[in-house]
Amino acid sequence: MPTTVQNYVDGEWVDSETGETFETTNPAAPNEVVGRFQRSSAADADRAVEAAAAATDEWANTPGPKRGRILERTARGLRERREELTEMLVREEGKAEPEAGGEVQRAIDIFGYFAGKARDVGGTVSGSSAPDRRLYTVEEPVGVAALITPWNYPIAIPAWKIAPALAAGATAVFKPATLAPAVSAAIVEELDEAGLPDGALNYVTGPGSVVGDAFATHPDVDAVSFTGSTMVGESLREAAAPDGKRIQLEMGGKNPVVVSEHADLERAVDVVAGGAFGVTGQACTATSRAIVHESLYDEFVDRLVERAESIEVGPGLEGYRMGPQVSESERDGTLDYVDAGQREGATLETGGGVPEGDRFADGHFVEPTVFSDVDPEMRIAQEEIFGPVVAAIPTTGFDDALEIANDVRYGLSAGIVTDDLTEANRFVDEIEAGVVKVNEGTTGVELHVPFGGMKASSSETFREQGEAGLDFFTISKTAYVNY
CATH class of the missing domain: 3.40.309.10 (Aldehyde Dehydrogenase; Chain A, domain 2)
Known part of the structure; x- marks a missing residue:
């Protein structure tokens, strides 16, 4: 029997207000239903944003090492479920099993990497031109980040957005692609099990034209990170622009x-x-x-x-x-x-x-x-x-x-x-x-170095992955302390 997956909002698994669901099927056997998911409305998306906004102070004030321990426990939970998640990914998205297993491992490794990096989020100290002055920077979380991900890497790409957002102390609302939302729900389950505070991450499924647009235009969303087609990415840029939201787009390639x-x-x-x-x-x-x-x-x-x-x-x-x-x-x-x-x-x-x-x-x-x-x-x-x-x-x-x-x-x-x-x-x-x-293929990237494109492949604003992956989710404040 296929499992019905609820939305995750403010620390609870809940049905959409619409009472409607949609099904995903196995690309190798389309008559096989993989799962049923919430066909959410803009009101569902708004509630998720409100929960994330209410959680910003608590999560931002959680010490980096504690945030890192939650991410490490999440990596451990995903590792224990590696075989289950590999099979789920194949049935949901269609990859060959070795490719799916490699992707699941990448998600595990990403959470492990940013678990360590959470301890280092802070700032830098510089020498001052004045003798009695301390000069340093403080990295503060951006606030609420909307994360919108594609179907082709349905656990790796969510991982490389969710993990740095939480490591940096930002809260997030997350919409996976409707063609493959099941395997990314496991990330949310493991974060919940690891002790993530209510509202710090919220998971809402449904049409991008409804949920994604609601995220991009909500006044309490401070930043939008999207991976997908150039056409959709450009529409999200336009939707986010009137409020001056920070934008990160990784899109198509040739x-x-x-x-x-x-x-x-x-x-x-x-x-x-x-x-x-x-x-x-x-x-x-x-x-x-x-x-x-x-x-x-x-x-x-x-x-x-x-x-x-x-x-x-x-x-x-x-x-x-x-x-x-x-x-x-x-x-x-x-x-x-x-x-x-x-x-x-x-x-x-x-x-x-x-x-x-x-x-x-x-x-x-x-x-x-x-x-x-x-x-x-x-x-x-x-x-x-x-x-x-x-x-x-x-x-x-x-x-x-x-x-x-x-x-x-x-x-x-x-x-x-x-x-x-x-x-x-x-x-x-x-x-x-x-x-x-x-002398190597265009596919396959290391998780600890920046990733992103140029021209119509990217917003050319912020890179993903590695230390650069934290930059999108933080704002730098410079302090001059004259003693």
Whole structure:
């Protein structure tokens, strides 16, 4: 039987005032209901904000080490549930089991990391130009933060917003994506069990156009942190602007890997295939463009096609390497881009359809797809697809490749495969992306260093993760003490 999950407001699990729920289903078997969740209203969102606002003083005045102990207990609770949460994530979002297990572990590690950092939130001491003056800064919590997260990393991204917010002493209202809200509810359960004060974190499910907008426009919300599509992010920026709310947006990507004439070809295929087909291409950092030197192009395409055709697709809990897309609409969107690529004249080398066989009868599966003969101006080379599709673009040299790589509206993650040190360093200096990789994939980031994009991929305001992840949730006050 699927579990019905309530909202969590002011320390209590409660039904929505609407009395309505919505269901989530298994992307590999859409007839299987995973859970039922509250279809919340703006009034539900408002009550959550009011609870968070009422809790700000108590949580802000809780000593950092005590906040850290609550986060550490949360990490321990998530660790004890790792297998359960991995299975839940696969059934809810569709990832292959090893990918889901890695994501759950990332959430555990994030809470462990910020448990330590909570002890260090304070400020800095500087030397003064006056002999009888103390000069120092104090870091104070921002107040109430609204956290709005996507479905593609349904426990890791909530973790990397919730943990630094609470470590910094901010209170939060949290809306997970409606396609995958179950696994993030476990974070709330473990924080509750760990002793988090009532109101410090509130969990409300429902449509983004209702709950998310209510969070973004509520006068008691001081900051909005969003990860998701560029279109929704920009609408949230507009909604938050009249009140001057602090904003943090991490959005789409159209991430390139440049394959230099000085590249190791096998490494290049590994890098592109891993970035393009891992997590079914459903990552904002996924590799969607392979910009390949003409001297290696034909052999690279042949090898990439061979790699794509070797990937076994199927339900994540049955040992397959690539799972389904999260929903029918996401799969159909990918297939629409395949059609667009063919209409515009690109060559479909492999994939591009729904795989055949009994195990694919009901799920939202799509084949790993490779296009060649792609012009940089084609839609499949310019627009985010969010599926396992990679466009191979030939190039005449490094400068040409760099120009093509930068000639999109996005700037999240980018990589180069090369054995030439000059090319590697020039790429780091000249690529327009917030995350730059040399000889490794565009996906996968370390939790203790900043993460974020440029151009339409980000608000370019505050970075996430690492020490920088605390900056969004704190305000610096400078003290001059003349004694």
